Amino acid sequence: MKPSTPAGAVTKDFEAGEKSISNKDYVSALKSFTKAAEQGHALAQNYIGLMYAKGLGVERDFKKVGFWFRMSAEQGEALAQNNLGLMYARGEGVIQDYVEAISWLRKAAEQGNSEAQYNLGFMYAKGQGVTQDDQQAVFWFRKAVEQGDEVAQYNLAFMYEKGIGVVQDYQQAVFLYSMAAGQGNADAQLNLGGMYDTGEGVDQDYAQAITWWGKAAEKGHQVAQNNLGLMYAQGHGVTQDYVEAHKWFSLASEAGDESAKSGLQIAESEMTASQIAEAKELADDWRGSHR
Numbered sequence: 001m002k003p004s005t006p007a008g009a010v011t012k013d014f015e016a017g018e019k020s021i022s023n024k025d026y027v028s029a030l031k032s033f034t035k036a037a038e039q040g041h042a043l044a045q046n047y048i049g050l051m052y053a054k055g056l057g058v059e060r061d062f063k064k065v066g067f068w069f070r071m072s073a074e075q076g077e078a079l080a081q082n083n084l085g086l087m088y089a090r091g092e093g094v095i096q097d098y099v100e101a102i103s104w105l106r107k108a109a110e111q112g113n114s115e116a117q118y119n120l121g122f123m124y125a126k127g128q129g130v131t132q133d134d135q136q137a138v139f140w141f142r143k144a145v146e147q148g149d150e151v152a153q154y155n156l157a158f159m160y161e162k163g164i165g166v167v168q169d170y171q172q173a174v175f176l177y178s179m180a181a182g183q184g185n186a187d188a189q190l191n192l193g194g195m196y197d198t199g200e201g202v203d204q205d206y207a208q209a210i211t212w213w214g215k216a217a218e219k220g221h222q223v224a225q226n227n228l229g230l231m232y233a234q235g236h237g238v239t240q241d242y243v244e245a246h247k248w249f250s251l252a253s254e255a256g257d258e259s260a261k262s263g264l265q266i267a268e269s270e271m272t273a274s275q276i277a278e279a280k281e282l283a284d285d286w287r288g289s290h291r
Helices: 008-023 025-037 042-052 063-075 078-090 096-110 114-126 136-146 150-162 170-182 186-198 206-218 222-234 240-253 258-269 273-289
Strands: none
Touching: 008 025, 008 042, 025 042, 042 063, 042 078, 063 078, 078 096, 078 114, 096 114, 114 136, 114 150, 136 150, 150 170, 150 186, 170 186, 186 206, 186 222, 206 222, 222 240, 222 258, 240 258, 240 273
16 A cells, blocks of 8 residues: 655645746646645645646646546535536536536535636526526626626626616616726726716716726727727817827727728828828837737
C-alpha cells in the first residue's frame, strides 16, 4: 500500500502551485498541483482542470479537463461543480447535456457560488435542462447580485426594465444597471445610457447618456459607438460636431453596425473634405490606442 502524504505536505504542494501560477511558471505549477491533487486536494484538482482548459503549461485537453473537474466536483468543490456544469452546458469534452449541467450548477449554486447562481438563472431563463421559468431566473440572478456579480446585475436589470418575471420597474432597472456599469459592464453602460436618453427611471439627461455610452464605446461596443455618433451629429448633450460624429460612426460601421453606415453617409454630406480627413485620422488614432 502506498503511504499517504501528511496533510501539511499536501497543503505546501498546493501553495507552491499557487506561487508558481502567480509567477506564470506553469510547468512548475502543474507539478505541484498534481502532487496535491493525487492526494485528494480538491482545489488543486480544479486548478489542473483549468490549466488543461486554458493550455497553461500543457496542451489543451478537454478530456483531462473533465476528469480533473469531476474529481474535484465529486468532493464538493463548488468552483469545480460550476466548471463541470458549464462543460455539460457547452458540450466541451463531453456530450452536451443540459440536465447534467443543471445538476452540477445547482450543487454549486446552493453552496453560494455566485457564478453558478448566475449560470443557473440563465438556464432557467432559456429553458435549458429545465422548464423555462422567468421567476426562477430572477431568484437565482438575485442571489448572484447579492454577491456583486456584474453579469447577474445586468441581467436582472434587463428583466426589471422589460417586466420579465417581475413587475416592470424602471427605477430598479436603473439601480441595477448602475451597479453593473460601475463595475465596467459595457452592456449595462449601454442600457444605462439609453435610460438617461429616454428618461425612463431617471430624469432625462443627455450628458449622462453620453457619459455612459462613451464608457461602453471606449470598450468597443458598436451600438454605443453609433449612439455617440448620433448625439454628436444631432447636438444632443454636446455641441454639434460632425467630425466627432464621423469618427464614432466609422468605428461602429467597421464593427458591423448597419445603422452607423447610413449615419456616416449623412455626416459626410455635411462635412468638408478636410473635416472628413480629420475624422478619419481621429478614428485611426482610436484604433491604434485600442489594439
